[in-house]
Each structure stands twice: as C-alpha cells, then as structure tokens.
Amino acid sequence: MKAAAFFGKKDIQIVEVNKPEVESDGVLIKMKACGICGSDLHVYTSDLLTEDSTKIIDNYRIIGHEFTGEIVEVGEEVKEFKAGDGVTSIHNKGGMAEYIEVHGARLQNLFKIPEGVSFETAATLEPFCNPTHSFHLREPKDNETVAIFGAGIIGLGYLQIVKTHTKAKTIIVDVSPLRLEMAKKCGADVIINAREEDPLKKIKKITGDYYVRYQKKTAGCCDIAIDCAGIPLTFQQCLEVLNPDNGTAIIAAIYEDEVSIDPNMIIFKYMSILGSMGYFKSEAKEALALIASGKVDRNMLITHKLPLKKAGEGFTIQGNTNESVKVMLIND
Ligand SMILES: [Zn+2]
Structure with a gap:
C-alpha cells in the first residue's frame, strides 16, 4: 500500500509498504481522509515531535493522526465494530496511508462517525478536541x-x-x-x-x-x-x-x-x-457531538483536499498560512 513517509526536514515521500494484517483484537481501516496537523508541520519543518507523531511501518516514519476511514476487516474478538462502519480516530498514528490497523486498547480511540457527517468533516474532530x-x-x-x-x-x-x-x-x-x-x-x-x-x-x-x-x-x-x-x-x-x-x-x-x-x-x-495540551475522552465525545449537531461549520475550515499521493504538496500548502486553514489528504 502507499503511505506518506517523513524522510527529514521538508522531505515527505510516498513509499510502498506492506499492507497491515488485521489482528484478532483489531480492525483494518481504509483511510478516507487525513488532515495535516500543526504538530505534523513541526515534524515537517523542524523535525520536532517526530517520534511522538509518527508510526514506524517497514522502517519508514508514517505521519498522520487526524484520520477517518471505513472499517474493511474486523478481528474475531472485536465486538464493537463491524465492516462498513465509518470511524474517526484520535491519538492513533500512521494515518497518511491507504490502510491503518488499530487494535487492543487503541480501539477506544475510534469513534463511529455520526450520520450525516462526511469523512472529511469528521477528520476535523481531533483538532477540535x-x-x-x-x-x-x-x-x-x-x-x-x-x-x-x-x-x-x-x-x-x-x-x-x-x-x-x-x-x-x-x-x-x-x-x-x-x-x-x-x-x-x-x-x-x-x-x-x-x-x-x-x-x-x-x-x-x-x-x-x-x-x-x-x-x-x-x-x-x-x-x-x-x-x-x-x-x-x-x-x-x-x-x-x-x-x-x-x-x-x-x-x-x-x-x-x-x-x-x-x-x-x-x-x-x-x-x-x-x-492546554491534549484532552479527555469525554471532551472528544463532546466535540464530536457538537460537530454532529450542525451548530458549527467544520467543513468550511477545510481549504484544500489533495490525494494522498500529493502529500508533499499538501505539507507545502499547509505551511503557507496565507493560503490554507486545513489541508486534507484524501484516499478514494
Ligand atoms: Zn492534530
């Protein structure tokens, strides 16, 4: 599968890595949208927070934690999700990839996307928490x-x-x-x-x-x-x-x-x-409920949508505050 890997300052490249296999206590998610976070920009421009913000897959550092997607495979022990569920994630890493595997306690960081909320809008959850x-x-x-x-x-x-x-x-x-x-x-x-x-x-x-x-x-x-x-x-x-x-x-x-x-x-x-760093799980639920309520327009804040393969370009645009608010990488 394709993934966006961090190679060094201002160097993001698309690499081919092994598609992860689903574990018995995990799910496999087909990524739909993944936002570029301010913290990802610190990685990109200054190699700051790199260890905390990336997931190592096949020795590459894969960025991205503001992702949503559709569950395509479910391990036999998992009861709370089924194939076809749309989910938005907090805390999990490695989001700038075609597929993301999440298992064990990390499943608690997945929320089902409420009806009527798009994958892109739901991907603005994490920076709303x-x-x-x-x-x-x-x-x-x-x-x-x-x-x-x-x-x-x-x-x-x-x-x-x-x-x-x-x-x-x-x-x-x-x-x-x-x-x-x-x-x-x-x-x-x-x-x-x-x-x-x-x-x-x-x-x-x-x-x-x-x-x-x-x-x-x-x-x-x-x-x-x-x-x-x-x-x-x-x-x-x-x-x-x-x-x-x-x-x-x-x-x-x-x-x-x-x-x-x-x-x-x-x-x-x-x-x-x-x-103010981070948030409680209750606050994440509250933020998602506010998005679902329609009282806030989160979709408006997405100024750019680019295919995953243009991740490098996405980072350049996200770094230009005159041009962008939120750049979203899309995987169809
Ligand atoms: Zn973030």
Whole structure:
C-alpha cells in the first residue's frame, strides 16, 4: 500500500509498504481522509515531535493522526465494530496511508462517525478536541472578553466553541487575511490583522487601557487570552492584553523558540497561566457531538483536499498560512 513517509526536514515521500494484517483484537481501516496537523508541520519543518507523531511501518516514519476511514476487516474478538462502519480516530498514528490497523486498547480511540457527517468533516474532530479542552480549563462568562492569537484550525475551533456556548466578546488576531476572513465567518466580534495594525494598541483601545500596579506597562482588559500561534511575540501579547486583575492566559500552542517574558506582569496582575495540551475522552465525545449537531461549520475550515499521493504538496500548502486553514489528504 502507499503511505506518506517523513524522510527529514521538508522531505515527505510516498513509499510502498506492506499492507497491515488485521489482528484478532483489531480492525483494518481504509483511510478516507487525513488532515495535516500543526504538530505534523513541526515534524515537517523542524523535525520536532517526530517520534511522538509518527508510526514506524517497514522502517519508514508514517505521519498522520487526524484520520477517518471505513472499517474493511474486523478481528474475531472485536465486538464493537463491524465492516462498513465509518470511524474517526484520535491519538492513533500512521494515518497518511491507504490502510491503518488499530487494535487492543487503541480501539477506544475510534469513534463511529455520526450520520450525516462526511469523512472529511469528521477528520476535523481531533483538532477540535484540543480547543474543547482549552475552553473547559477556564470557561468565559457572557460578559467577558476573550482574545485569541492565531486563527488556524485550533484558534478557529476555540472561537467556534466560545461562540456556541457563550455570549463573550471575541477578538482574534492573525496575519493571514484568509484566516481572518474565516474567523469572521465563525462569528468573531473583532478581527485584527497584526501586519496592518498593532494588536496591543487596538485591543487596549477596544477594552480600555488600564494602569497596572507598580508597573510602567499598561494592561488591556481581556479576561482570557489564548495563544494558538506559538510564537514568542504572541505569548507576550497574551500576557499584556489581560486585565490588571486575575486574567487567565491559556497556552495552547507549541513553540519552536524560547520566550522571554516580564514576570512582573504575572505577579502584579494576579494572572493565571494555564497550559492546554491534549484532552479527555469525554471532551472528544463532546466535540464530536457538537460537530454532529450542525451548530458549527467544520467543513468550511477545510481549504484544500489533495490525494494522498500529493502529500508533499499538501505539507507545502499547509505551511503557507496565507493560503490554507486545513489541508486534507484524501484516499478514494
Ligand atoms: Zn492534530
């Protein structure tokens, strides 16, 4: 079977590997759609997270964990799935291949795709689980203001969840006109293109510009600021736009560079900083139910669909934030 293998920085190639055999406690899935994740991009561009994000098949490192497919074979011990079931997967790896074998405890990471949800839309589940977790870490109240840095699939997903569950005011910052346009469609109250205007100035103008005890730096008045961009500047901006009393910064991105911060901002603003990585299984079920409810449009976020054999091209497009939100590899 064909699979997309990581050979080194910016080097993805289609290789021929053995089609996996189904185990007695496993299933064989014919892949239908597999999204390129932000974490896959870290592998692709910087060889970061490579071990955790790939599955070794025939000595190749196969990328991909945001996949859906149809079960084509079922081991005799498996009771919960049957051939023909459409499934979406979390945590399982090796998704950028024509077939994926999942067995044992890992079957718990497969969910049947609800009726009416396409394979492509269902493949946006995994990056919807992370923002579901971020949302529950510190749920915004209706009268609060939330600043979101980064309008990629995670930032937009977080925005969709906040908009579905609360009346909180949302401000989203990015440098990509395409992604900001998408944010508007997802219901963002304010969009800021950081290439065109200074997000700190703009946010302080909207929320008010406040004195911070013992400090020269002023504060915005956001109650929650979430970094989904993962660059040092957006981390610093998150801290600065928070209100002078008890704001919460949620760090939901992975950084390739170290960040220098002003720790006085943390202490004098009585700030909380929460790390948001991963999610609980209950949150994955919740995210899938929200997709199935039709209250959020996840399909809109898929900007490109390419055949699996064009995986290399897919990574190039996914890396260009001006061009894409979510690139999906398709296997028909
Ligand atoms: Zn992912």
